[in-house]
Amino acid sequence: MKNGTEKRVLAAWLLLVAILWRSSALAADKVTYRLKWLYNVSVVGALYAQTHHLFERAGLTVEVKSGGPERDAIRELELGYADFGAASADQVLRARAKGSPVVVIAQLFQVNPLQWLYRPAEVRIGKLADLKGKVIGVTYGGNDETIMRTLLGKGGITTGEVDLFSVRFDYTPFYRHRVQLWPVYRNAQGPMISDQLAKAGEATAYFNPADFGVRFVANSVVTEARTLEEKPELVQRFLAALLAGWQQALDPKNEEEAIKTLQQFDPDTSSRPILAEQLRITRELVQPTPGFAIGTIDHQAWEQTEKIMLGQKQLSRQVDLKAVLKPIAVLSGR
Amino acid sequence: MLPRRILQFLIIYCLFIGTLMLVKYGLRLSDYVIPAPAAIFQTLLAEYRQYTLATMNTLTVAVVGQVLSVILAFAIGIVGRRSTWFGSFIKVAAYNIQAYPIVALAPILFILLGDGFLTRLLIAAMICYFPVLLSVLGIMSKPVEDIEHFYRATGKMRWQLEVKIRAFENLSQLTTVISGSATLAMAGTIVAEFIAADAGIGYSIRIALYQSDLGKIVIALFLIGITIAAYQGLLELLGSAVKRAWTGNALS
Numbered sequence: 001m002k003n004g005t006e007k008r009v010l011a012a013w014l015l016l017v018a019i020l021w022r023s024s025a026l027a028a029d030k031v032t033y034r035l036k037w038l039y040n041v042s043v044v045g046a047l048y049a050q051t052h053h054l055f056e057r058a059g060l061t062v063e064v065k066s067g068g069p070e071r072d073a074i075r076e077l078e079l080g081y082a083d084f085g086a087a088s089a090d091q092v093l094r095a096r097a098k099g100s101p102v103v104v105i106a107q108l109f110q111v112n113p114l115q116w117l118y119r120p121a122e123v124r125i126g127k128l129a130d131l132k133g134k135v136i137g138v139t140y141g142g143n144d145e146t147i148m149r150t151l152l153g154k155g156g157i158t159t160g161e162v163d164l165f166s167v168r169f170d171y172t173p174f175y176r177h178r179v180q181l182w183p184v185y186r187n188a189q190g191p192m193i194s195d196q197l198a199k200a201g202e203a204t205a206y207f208n209p210a211d212f213g214v215r216f217v218a219n220s221v222v223t224e225a226r227t228l229e230e231k232p233e234l235v236q237r238f239l240a241a242l243l244a245g246w247q248q249a250l251d252p253k254n255e256e257e258a259i260k261t262l263q264q265f266d267p268d269t270s271s272r273p274i275l276a277e278q279l280r281i282t283r284e285l286v287q288p289t290p291g292f293a294i295g296t297i298d299h300q301a302w303e304q305t306e307k308i309m310l311g312q313k314q315l316s317r318q319v320d321l322k323a324v325l326k327p328i329a330v331l332s333g334r
Numbered sequence: 335m336l337p338r339r340i341l342q343f344l345i346i347y348c349l350f351i352g353t354l355m356l357v358k359y360g361l362r363l364s365d366y367v368i369p370a371p372a373a374i375f376q377t378l379l380a381e382y383r384q385y386t387l388a389t390m391n392t393l394t395v396a397v398v399g400q401v402l403s404v405i406l407a408f409a410i411g412i413v414g415r416r417s418t419w420f421g422s423f424i425k426v427a428a429y430n431i432q433a434y435p436i437v438a439l440a441p442i443l444f445i446l447l448g449d450g451f452l453t454r455l456l457i458a459a460m461i462c463y464f465p466v467l468l469s470v471l472g473i474m475s476k477p478v479e480d481i482e483h484f485y486r487a488t489g490k491m492r493w494q495l496e497v498k499i500r501a502f503e504n505l506s507q508l509t510t511v512i513s514g515s516a517t518l519a520m521a522g523t524i525v526a527e528f529i530a531a532d533a534g535i536g537y538s539i540r541i542a543l544y545q546s547d548l549g550k551i552v553i554a555l556f557l558i559g560i561t562i563a564a565y566q567g568l569l570e571l572l573g574s575a576v577k578r579a580w581t582g583n584a585l586s
Contacts, residue, residue: 069543075546078366078367094366094547141545169530170445314545
């Protein structure tokens with residue numbers, strides 16, 4: 001009798017172990033993806049992949065966490081709070097120069113969305129020299145300051161020949177015509193401000209540094225070098241699902257779905273025409289031509305970005321770009 | 335008092351840096367996450383002049399804001415000390431306005447007044463004004479019965495005398511409130527600068543954050559801390575001197 005009970009207990013244990021083993025084998029890999037900014041059109045690909053179960057299909061449970069000014073994906077990678085993140089090129093280069101083991105596995109924006117809004121009725125910019133004498137908004141310490149100083153240098157304009165205005169969160173100085181060029185994210189804030197000004201009967205235009213040869217890289221997908229070395233298959237699966245999310249979200253055929261996704265995460269931008277415009281502009285910045293492979297790393301632009309930062313003494317030393325830029329061949333899900 | 339304050343701050347700061355270094359070397363974090371001591375020292379050498387000037391700029395605004403708020407808080411507190419409708423109204427208004435986070439009010443102030451000196455001053459004053467007002471109201475509305483009874487019974491009580499008696503009897507408490515409000519004024523000014531101003535140490539911290547430079551932030555925290563410690567120490571010395579002088583006059 002005792003022997004029979006022991007056998008039953010042993011069988012129950014074995015069954016439990018088998019169930020646990022089976023369920024752990026089936027469980028999706030859990031990863032955290034820290035965005036650079038709040039949920040908006042600039043992260044539509046990740047949101048689309050999340051809501052349309054693309055991560056799940058890749059065997060992943062992904063927590064897409066919103067970013068913000070106080071968040072730094074690269075620090076979170078090192079501290080183990082995130083497995084993947086979105087970071088701008090200047091963040092990546094600064095981090096590498098200080099010994100951070102961060103690597104770039106894909107570049108999301110091919111054209112930097114950081115551009116300057118202006119009124120074409122007041123300002124005409126055909127060449128860089130046209131910036132002379134203008135009141136130009138910059139965020140001191142931000143990317144836009146670096147880019148603008150590069151443009152001024154390229155145009156042979158000294159800082160004394162322009163009036164650099166310290167910008168903050170509200171656009172009042174631009175609305176009141178105190179500032180002539182105001183830095184905005186072309187795809188996110190641009191359509192909203194242009195729409196407001198259009199309602200007031202004012203036309204707007206954008207000064208794009210890339211048109212004048214300054215290609216300062218914006219957001220990329222990053223991870224830790226160790227994650228890439230130890231879990232290349234996980235990195236591949238994550239990136240394939242993420243880029244598939246971008247591909248599908250930016251596909252004009254899926255515009256309604258993409259807008260629905262944005263409305264779900266970004267209810268403050270409720271106007272459908274503005275969301276459609278944001279999506280259209282984002283498409284041009286992420287996938288400049290229809291066949292363009294989303295996520296392609298533009299090595300030349302990275303070299304230029306590094307050169308600019310070294311020139312402005314924002315980097316203490318040169319960074320080995322080969323060690324930083326690790327494009328991943330995405331085989332599926334595209 | 336002053337050396338003790340500074341020593342206490344230095345101990346706290348060293349403990350803070352020590353903890354950071356323990357985390358850094360314990361978890362093998364790069365200089366990007368937490369800068370090494372050598373990198374912090376290099377940053378100090380590179381930035382001390384600019385950051386010291388920025389801290390002095392912030393302190394100036396904080397001191398002016400604090401003085402204004404203390405004067406205003408005393409004036410309103412004295413007027414509102416009685417259990418009248420007006421006194422009760424002031425208390426309710428003070429509690430309500432204190433409940434609004436300054437980060438929510440600051441953008442409105444910056445839009446209305448711009449990002450210059452005045453807005454920073456107003457925010458600094460607002461942050462330290464209400465706690466001082468509530469303390470002053472508390473002190474001034476509490477009668478010192480055993481002393482005031484004599485003057486009332488003899489018909490010699492005037493409002494100035496009442497205020498003087500209550501202030502004298504609660505001098506230590508008032509000194510502590512004023513000294514404590516220095517921290518609030520400094521914090522208010524830094525918050526204002528961080529949100530939208532174009533000068534001061536809060537503005538420098540904002541730029542350092544944009545550049546992901548924790549070394550600069552560590553230096554800024556040192557300068558802010560030592561400045562507040564020194565300022566509070568000076569206020570305490572001043573409070574003691576006032577107390578000594580007043581006690582001496584009262585005894586003579």
